[in-house]
Amino acid sequence: MPVHVVEAVGYQPATLRGHSRPLVLSLADGRLALTKLKGNPQTTHALVADLVATRLGRLVGAPVPEPLLVHVPTARLRDIPPLRSRPWISGLQYGALYVGGAAPVQLATDAAGLVNLHLLPLAALFETWIDNTDLKPSHLLAVPGSAGPSLLVVDHGHALPGAPRWTPASLAAGLADLPDLRALLALHRAAGRPFDLRPAIDTCMAVSDAQLTELVADVPREWGLPGSHAESLLSFLRRRRPSLPAWGAALTRRASV
Numbered sequence: 001m002p003v004h005v006v007e008a009v010g011y012q013p014a015t016l017r018g019h020s021r022p023l024v025l026s027l028a029d030g031r032l033a034l035t036k037l038k039g040n041p042q043t044t045h046a047l048v049a050d051l052v053a054t055r056l057g058r059l060v061g062a063p064v065p066e067p068l069l070v071h072v073p074t075a076r077l078r079d080i081p082p083l084r085s086r087p088w089i090s091g092l093q094y095g096a097l098y099v100g101g102a103a104p105v106q107l108a109t110d111a112a113g114l115v116n117l118h119l120l121p122l123a124a125l126f127e128t129w130i131d132n133t134d135l136k137p138s139h140l141l142a143v144p145g146s147a148g149p150s151l152l153v154v155d156h157g158h159a160l161p162g163a164p165r166w167t168p169a170s171l172a173a174g175l176a177d178l179p180d181l182r183a184l185l186a187l188h189r190a191a192g193r194p195f196d197l198r199p200a201i202d203t204c205m206a207v208s209d210a211q212l213t214e215l216v217a218d219v220p221r222e223w224g225l226p227g228s229h230a231e232s233l234l235s236f237l238r239r240r241r242p243s244l245p246a247w248g249a250a251l252t253r254r255a256s257v
C-alpha cells in the first residue's frame with residue numbers, strides 16, 4: 001500500500017528535544033504528525049531511514065507509529081510560526097502519527113501491564129533487522145488506551161549502520177552489525193513473560209524482495225536519495241534477512257538469562 005500523503009495545516013505546541021528538531025504539525029485530515037523536515041541537521045538520509053524502517057515495521061506488525069508523508073507548501077512555511085524559525089524546505093516531509101499522552105515506559109509500574117507484550121519478540125527482531133542504533137528507554141513509549149497501555153517504539157531515524165548519515169560504504173561495513181537491545185530486553189525481564197521468537201522469525205522471513213523493493217522505491221524523489229544509496233539500502237535489507245533466524249536464536253538465549 002502506498003504511503004499516505006497529507007497536507008499540514010497548523011501546529012501544536014509540544015516540548016520535543018529531538019536532534020532532528022521535530023515539530024508536531026496538525027494535518028488536513030484532523031490528525032497530528034510528529035514531523036521531521038527537509039533541512040534538518042540530520043539530513044534527508046535520516047528521513048529515508050525513518051520512512052523505510054517504519055514502513056517495514058508496519059508491514060511485519062511491529063509496534064511502531066503509522067508513517068506518513070506530510071506535505072508542507074511554501075506558503076505554510078510562513079503561516080506556521082515555528083516553521084519560520086529554521087531554513088526548512090517546502091514539499092514532502094516525514095511524519096509519524098503523533099500519539100497524545102504517550103510517555104516512556106516505566107519498568108516498575110507499566111511493563112507488566114502493557115496489552116501488546118506479545119509483540120516484544122517481533123519488535124526486537126525487527127529492530128535487529130534494520131539495525132536501529134538508537135533504541136533507548138525514551139524511545140519505548142507507553143500509549144494510554146481503554147484496555148490498558150500499549151508499547152510503541154518511536155524514532156527510526158537512527159536505523160542503519162552509519163546513521164543518521166548512512167552511506168553505501170557504512171551499510172556494507174555494518175552488514176553484520178547488531179543493535180543495542182538492552183532497553184527492550186529490560187522491558188521483557190520486567191514484564192516477566194515468555195519470549196517466543198519463532199512467529200516473529202516466520203513473519204520477517206515472509207517479507208518478499210518485491211515488498212522491500214517497493215518500500216525503497218517509494219522514497220520521495222525530492223529527498224534526493226542517490227541511486228547508489230537506494231540500491232545499497234535494498235541490498236542491506238535483503239542480505240540481512242537470511243541471518244534473522246540465527247540472530248533470533250541468539251536473542252532468545254539472551255532473553256532467557
Ligand SMILES: Nc1ncnc2c1ncn2[C@@H]1O[C@H](COP(=O)(O)OP(=O)(O)OP(=O)(O)O)[C@@H](O)[C@H]1O
Nearest residue numbers: 018019020021034065096097098099102154155157
Ligand atoms: N509518534 C509519536 N507519538 C508521540 N510521541 C512521539 C512520537 N514520536 C516521537 N515522540 C516523542 O518525541 C521525541 C522526539 O522524537 P524523535 O525521537 O523521533 O526525534 P529525533 O530528532 O529523531 O530524536 P533524537 O534526538 O533521538 O535523534 C521522542 O523521544 C518521543 O518522546
Ligand SMILES: [Mg+2]
Nearest residue numbers: 018019139155
Ligand atoms: Mg529520538
